[in-house]
Amino acid sequence: MEYASAGGTRGHDDHVRHYHEIGPLDEPERASGGYKRYGVSHLVRLLRIRRLTDLGVALADVPSVESGDEKARQILRDLDAGLAADIERRQRIRRDLAAIMENRAALDMSADFGTLTDDLPEAQRSLLLAYSSILTPEAMAALREQLSEPRGDLDAEFAVLDEDAADEVRQRLAERMAPDVRRQQRDHPGLADLGSSLRRETVVAESVVVHALVEFHHCAHLDVLRRVHAILYEGETRESGSNYARE
Numbered sequence: 001m002e003y004a005s006a007g008g009t010r011g012h013d014d015h016v017r018h019y020h021e022i023g024p025l026d027e028p029e030r031a032s033g034g035y036k037r038y039g040v041s042h043l044v045r046l047l048r049i050r051r052l053t054d055l056g057v058a059l060a061d062v063p064s065v066e067s068g069d070e071k072a073r074q075i076l077r078d079l080d081a082g083l084a085a086d087i088e089r090r091q092r093i094r095r096d097l098a099a100i101m102e103n104r105a106a107l108d109m110s111a112d113f114g115t116l117t118d119d120l121p122e123a124q125r126s127l128l129l130a131y132s133s134i135l136t137p138e139a140m141a142a143l144r145e146q147l148s149e150p151r152g153d154l155d156a157e158f159a160v161l162d163e164d165a166a167d168e169v170r171q172r173l174a175e176r177m178a179p180d181v182r183r184q185q186r187d188h189p190g191l192a193d194l195g196s197s198l199r200r201e202t203v204v205a206e207s208v209v210v211h212a213l214v215e216f217h218h219c220a221h222l223d224v225l226r227r228v229h230a231i232l233y234e235g236e237t238r239e240s241g242s243n244y245a246r247e
């Protein structure tokens with residue numbers, strides 16, 4: 001086809017045949033030798049098709065867009081919305097890449113966390129990454145706020161807790177951790193109520209939490225966490241009982 005290069009399809013005869021099959025380009029008459037006789041009108045038609053497909057219009061939608069009716073406008077609006085979303089996604093990726101290259105963000109975490117996770121123990125960092133797959137942006141923002149607060153020695157002590165730690169060591173650590181956990185729950189109530197902080201189905205989220213805790217902590221860690229929970233629950237029960245007695 002002599003006009004293939006001008007129409008942007010040189011070397012892509014399959015594209016032209018596809019245009020014929022889909023419908024945007026009418027087939028020309030054939031010469032006596034059986035060859036298709038393309039003219040300038042076909043070139044113009046190819047250029048118009050290429051213009052629309054370069055804009056992102058699907059080949060099957062070309063006739064609809066050319067009609068200029070409401071369906072055509074909706075197709076173009078959908079294309080524009082898709083492009084806007086793609087631009088926003090790419091800009092976010094660029095911001096994240098810039099933050100990583102400038103050592104202002106971790107490679108495995110959202111740039112929103114900056115360098116807050118740099119000095120986290122590996123287990124806690126892995127937990128945070130797992131939680132990011134199930135928690136809402138608001139819940140992750142609350143976790144980010146927690147991480148921005150000064151950290152005491154308890155986090156480090158918990159991280160290096162020996163798997164064979166004695167019972168009294170575990171209990172003392174749990175008793176010292178409980179007030180901090182209670183304060184965190186008070187300051188960030190959404191994190192205390194897992195159901196209100198999820199962006200995935202509850203059964204999926206609970207599975208992620210349970211498996212993450214088991215995989216990233218040894219038995220002594222899990223025992224301390226159980227003890228912390230027991231202390232907090234016992235305190236809530238005692239406070240509820242006192243309030244009931246006063247009434």
